[in-house]
Amino acid sequence: MPAQQLSAALPEGRVVTDPAAVQGYVHDEAEWAPYEPPLAVVRPRSTAEVQAVVRFCLEHRVPLVPRGAGTGLSGGANATAGCVVLALDGMREIVEIDPAERLAVVRPGVVNDDLRAACAEHGLWYPPDPASAPWSTIGGNVATNAGGVCCVKYGVTGDYVLGLEVVNGLGDVVRLGRRTAKGVAGYDLCSLMVGSEGTLGVITEITLRLRPQRPPERTVAGYFDSVVDAGRAVSLVAAAGIVPSALELVDRHCLEAVDAWKRMGLSVEANAVLLGRTDAPGAAGDDEAARMLECFEQGGATWAAQSSDQQEADALFAARRLAYPALERLGPVLTEDVCVPAAKVPEMLLRIERAGAAHDTLIANIAHAGDGNLHPLLITAPGDAEARIRAQAAFEMIIADALDLGGTVTGEHGIGLLKRAGLGRELSAPVVEMHHAVKNALDPHGILNPGKAIPDRSPG
Amino acid sequence: MPAQQLSAALPEGRVVTDPAAVQGYVHDEAEWAPYEPPLAVVRPRSTAEVQAVVRFCLEHRVPLVPRGAGTGLSGGANATAGCVVLALDGMREIVEIDPAERLAVVRPGVVNDDLRAACAEHGLWYPPDPASAPWSTIGGNVATNAGGVCCVKYGVTGDYVLGLEVVNGLGDVVRLGRRTAKGVAGYDLCSLMVGSEGTLGVITEITLRLRPQRPPERTVAGYFDSVVDAGRAVSLVAAAGIVPSALELVDRHCLEAVDAWKRMGLSVEANAVLLGRTDAPGAAGDDEAARMLECFEQGGATWAAQSSDQQEADALFAARRLAYPALERLGPVLTEDVCVPAAKVPEMLLRIERAGAAHDTLIANIAHAGDGNLHPLLITAPGDAEARIRAQAAFEMIIADALDLGGTVTGEHGIGLLKRAGLGRELSAPVVEMHHAVKNALDPHGILNPGKAIPDRSPG
Numbered sequence: 055m056p057a058q059q060l061s062a063a064l065p066e067g068r069v070v071t072d073p074a075a076v077q078g079y080v081h082d083e084a085e086w087a088p089y090e091p092p093l094a095v096v097r098p099r100s101t102a103e104v105q106a107v108v109r110f111c112l113e114h115r116v117p118l119v120p121r122g123a124g125t126g127l128s129g130g131a132n133a134t135a136g137c138v139v140l141a142l143d144g145m146r147e148i149v150e151i152d153p154a155e156r157l158a159v160v161r162p163g164v165v166n167d168d169l170r171a172a173c174a175e176h177g178l179w180y181p182p183d184p185a186s187a188p189w190s191t192i193g194g195n196v197a198t199n200a201g202g203v204c205c206v207k208y209g210v211t212g213d214y215v216l217g218l219e220v221v222n223g224l225g226d227v228v229r230l231g232r233r234t235a236k237g238v239a240g241y242d243l244c245s246l247m248v249g250s251e252g253t254l255g256v257i258t259e260i261t262l263r264l265r266p267q268r269p270p271e272r273t274v275a276g277y278f279d280s281v282v283d284a285g286r287a288v289s290l291v292a293a294a295g296i297v298p299s300a301l302e303l304v305d306r307h308c309l310e311a312v313d314a315w316k317r318m319g320l321s322v323e324a325n326a327v328l329l330g331r332t333d334a335p336g337a338a339g340d341d342e343a344a345r346m347l348e349c350f351e352q353g354g355a356t357w358a359a360q361s362s363d364q365q366e367a368d369a370l371f372a373a374r375r376l377a378y379p380a381l382e383r384l385g386p387v388l389t390e391d392v393c394v395p396a397a398k399v400p401e402m403l404l405r406i407e408r409a410g411a412a413h414d415t416l417i418a419n420i421a422h423a424g425d426g427n428l429h430p431l432l433i434t435a436p437g438d439a440e441a442r443i444r445a446q447a448a449f450e451m452i453i454a455d456a457l458d459l460g461g462t463v464t465g466e467h468g469i470g471l472l473k474r475a476g477l478g479r480e481l482s483a484p485v486v487e488m489h490h491a492v493k494n495a496l497d498p499h500g501i502l503n504p505g506k507a508i509p510d511r512s513p514g
Numbered sequence: 515m516p517a518q519q520l521s522a523a524l525p526e527g528r529v530v531t532d533p534a535a536v537q538g539y540v541h542d543e544a545e546w547a548p549y550e551p552p553l554a555v556v557r558p559r560s561t562a563e564v565q566a567v568v569r570f571c572l573e574h575r576v577p578l579v580p581r582g583a584g585t586g587l588s589g590g591a592n593a594t595a596g597c598v599v600l601a602l603d604g605m606r607e608i609v610e611i612d613p614a615e616r617l618a619v620v621r622p623g624v625v626n627d628d629l630r631a632a633c634a635e636h637g638l639w640y641p642p643d644p645a646s647a648p649w650s651t652i653g654g655n656v657a658t659n660a661g662g663v664c665c666v667k668y669g670v671t672g673d674y675v676l677g678l679e680v681v682n683g684l685g686d687v688v689r690l691g692r693r694t695a696k697g698v699a700g701y702d703l704c705s706l707m708v709g710s711e712g713t714l715g716v717i718t719e720i721t722l723r724l725r726p727q728r729p730p731e732r733t734v735a736g737y738f739d740s741v742v743d744a745g746r747a748v749s750l751v752a753a754a755g756i757v758p759s760a761l762e763l764v765d766r767h768c769l770e771a772v773d774a775w776k777r778m779g780l781s782v783e784a785n786a787v788l789l790g791r792t793d794a795p796g797a798a799g800d801d802e803a804a805r806m807l808e809c810f811e812q813g814g815a816t817w818a819a820q821s822s823d824q825q826e827a828d829a830l831f832a833a834r835r836l837a838y839p840a841l842e843r844l845g846p847v848l849t850e851d852v853c854v855p856a857a858k859v860p861e862m863l864l865r866i867e868r869a870g871a872a873h874d875t876l877i878a879n880i881a882h883a884g885d886g887n888l889h890p891l892l893i894t895a896p897g898d899a900e901a902r903i904r905a906q907a908a909f910e911m912i913i914a915d916a917l918d919l920g921g922t923v924t925g926e927h928g929i930g931l932l933k934r935a936g937l938g939r940e941l942s943a944p945v946v947e948m949h950h951a952v953k954n955a956l957d958p959h960g961i962l963n964p965g966k967a968i969p970d971r972s973p974g
Binding site: 153154155156177198199201205206210212213222224226228229230232233234235236237238239240241242243245246248249250254265266267269289292293295296297334335336337338393394395396397422424425426427460461462463464465466467468469473477480481482484485487488489491492493494495496498507508 | 613614615616637638658659661665666670672673682684686688689690692693694695696697698699700701702703705706708709710714725726727729749752753755756757794795796797798853854855856857882884885886887920921922923924925926927928929933937940941942944945947948949951952953954955956958967968
């Protein structure tokens with residue numbers, strides 16, 4: 055029996071056998087993405103144990119599905135039939151924080167917020183801050199190239215990955231990348247692994263670039279009559295040459311859901327809230343905040359002000375973070391993640407409204423608006439099969455609109471299962487072929503998370 | 515005759531026939547890297563013409579060697595026997611500068627400084643600034659992932675590449691990457707192309723991320739009795755959490771060579787000069803400059819001051835830029851490009867001195883010291899074959915020392931021909947295999963700059 059051989063190859067307790075516990079490892083948070091019963095769920099504690107599992111999968115030609123905390127929103131970590139789910143959430147050691155080199159070395163199961171807190175003790179900062187930061191792991195963040203609120207100024211997870219230890223598709227433990235500030239030695243296989251969703255290797259250690267702690271942020275808030283008005287303000291901020299440290303949009307549906315849950319009283323004020331931040335130091339920060347405020351006003355804000363009260367500012371950002379769980383209280387939420395050029399944000403928001411109307415689907419919006427990265431949240435009543443079909447049609451319509459505006463099907467959530475068809479529309483056939491060529495080169499036996507992250511080859 | 519078929523497939527004048535002109539296209543600036551007579555040199559004007567050349571090479575199994583301005587320092591653009599040299603320096607169109615999206619679209623032959631100037635007209639800034647910026651092309655910068663002075667704060671060429679148009683190893687014209695601020699759609703084939711030195715595809719168009727123009731820089735200069743003292747000051751700057759916008763080291767040999775050429779009178783002042791810059795705005799910049807000055811003094815500067823005179827500051831940086839051509843007046847210069855962790859800079863500078871002594875070779879030093887990216891310049895008398903052998907031995911010793919200190923064989927110049935053996939020492943055998951697997955996947959017929967950029971497979 056393969057499953058028994060797997061247990062025998064690992065220390066006691068690594069294979070999860072309790073059926074209820076197994077159920078916690080079979081899918082991520084992507085709504086309606088399919089998953090199937092795995093052969094086994096394994097929680098390794100070391101690179102050697104990961105290697106043993108990969109070698110087992112190679113020997114028996116068993117698919118391997120790596121996962122972090124399972125907070126993904128595209129189905130990339132969902133179990134496929136008869137696979138081994140490799141849950142890396144137990145490998146949570148911060149191996150090293152080196153203040154002189156401004157880098158950290160961590161195991162994949164370290165939780166994002168835990169790393170940020172550990173860095174802060176050294177006066178350092180790890181910027182990438184996906185909404186899942188309190189739960190999601192650095193390994194998962196790297197595998198999906200996670201984004202967050204700070205990206206508009208500070209980039210995404212991949213911008214902080216200097217080096218990786220990976221168990222590759224042949225079962226070798228390899229080191230990719232470097233520890234130095236610069237380096238161009240060989241192909242950038244490290245960046246190739248980032249965002250490849252476990253289809254090219256299993257990440258067992260990550261060397262991350264850090265920044266010094268930054269100055270405190272100033273917050274500018276604006277209320278708008280419509281998301282399109284707010285989108286116009288976003289375009290004005292970009293055109294003014296301002297690089298905010300955050301520029302987030304929250305619409306009325308989100309505000310109402312947060313109010314219903316937390317009684318913050320936001321939704322009586324506006325149909326859309328825009329939250330800008332700047333962390334430029336001293337007078338430059340004052341100036342940038344003032345210029346951002348001007349853009350909000352020019353964009354048509356019904357009210358806008360720089361927050362003089364840190365608590366008030368934090369409450370507004372808390373509302374933004376709470377929007378997703380607040381909406382989930384209403385029913386299943388299908389999360390979009392398109393990204394369009396900044397100037398196309400108002401037009402895209404308009405098209406999202408149209409997609410909701412065309413398919414009779416309630417769509418709420420939160421957005422990393424400064425990046426053009428929009429998260430339309432498609433909300434359905436629980437158990438309503440027809441609403442689900444309509445929502446999925448709206449989802450595809452939004453993808454088509456984003457591509458039509460020169461955008462991409464995924465700004466930060468990744469392809470997983472939900473966006474494979476969309477990716478097939480975004481990439482030309484020869485580029486899809488290049489993806490398969492790389493996949494086959496690095497995973498010649500096809501065991502690494504097969505069926506995820508890349509589109510099917512086009513027929514013929 | 516293949517060469518005639520090539521001419522026939524292209525508009526008149528694209529194939530360079532004048533023997534003297536051909537000689538200008540057969541090697542880059544890497545000292546002593548081998549090159550051989552090409553079958554032909556082609557200067558295409560469009561993507562379609564590049565595609566025609568790639569298809570010719572595929573049909574006839576002829577090696578293709580792409581090149582930009584030929585300012586490379588590793589031999590990556592050197593002609594191999596019977597190859598087609600594809601000189602992209604004629605494709606110099608700036609297709610688009612989009613201030614709202616803060617991006618530029620350029621053809622590969624656009625000269626780095628020309629792009630910077632064009633961006634400045636829109637209040638925008640293209641940061642990567644290799645020393646070759648007045649001559650080198652963006653295509654070559656991307657193919658080698660070129661660095662420069664600003665990298666210590668602003669990263670390298672690859673950090674600015676959003677998207678590429680590439681003619682791939684099957685002769686298809688493909689688009690990789692995106693135009694949006696964020697995007698995780700599929701494998702990061704764009705980063706894979708960056709720095710691959712033409713071995714995975716021929717770049718025909720580049721979409722670049724830009725920044726708003728930054729505040730004026732302040733310059734802090736320090737004179738030191740030794741490069742090791744200066745290196746200590748560099749480590750202190752890093753440990754203090756300062757991120758300078760430049761931190762450059764120039765040693766006595768360089769200062770003397772510049773003085774001999776330009777009569778600037780620098781070498782009577784110091785054995786090593788450290789040049790720091792900050793572009794933090796307003797009072798924050800004053801503060802950062804003051805803290806940097808303190809680090810210089812703690813590191814043992816015999817004199818250090820913030821330059822109040824922009825002309826004086828520019829003269830010091832001009833001396834740094836002139837160091838390399840000034841040294842070349844003395845004889846052939848073999849350029850090293852190791853990168854070590856910032857804390858190891860003093861130790862590495864000491865080892866470079868030892869390597870020079872051990873092999874009786876004059877070694878001058880310029881360094882992007884803040885990055886730990888050192889450029890030992892090995893100088894030999896013209897025509898002295900024994901000196902050349904000694905210099906090459908010192909070159910290999912420096913590589914071994916950099917690896918021993920946790921560094922890399924190349925910080926920004928790339929592998930080309932000169933560093934292939936060194937790269938083989940830096941990478942483990944399974945990682946070398948992964949390089950070949952990727953190379954074979956994307957260039958299955960082996961026509962794209964074969965024999966460059968990646969090490970040979972280890973025997974057995």
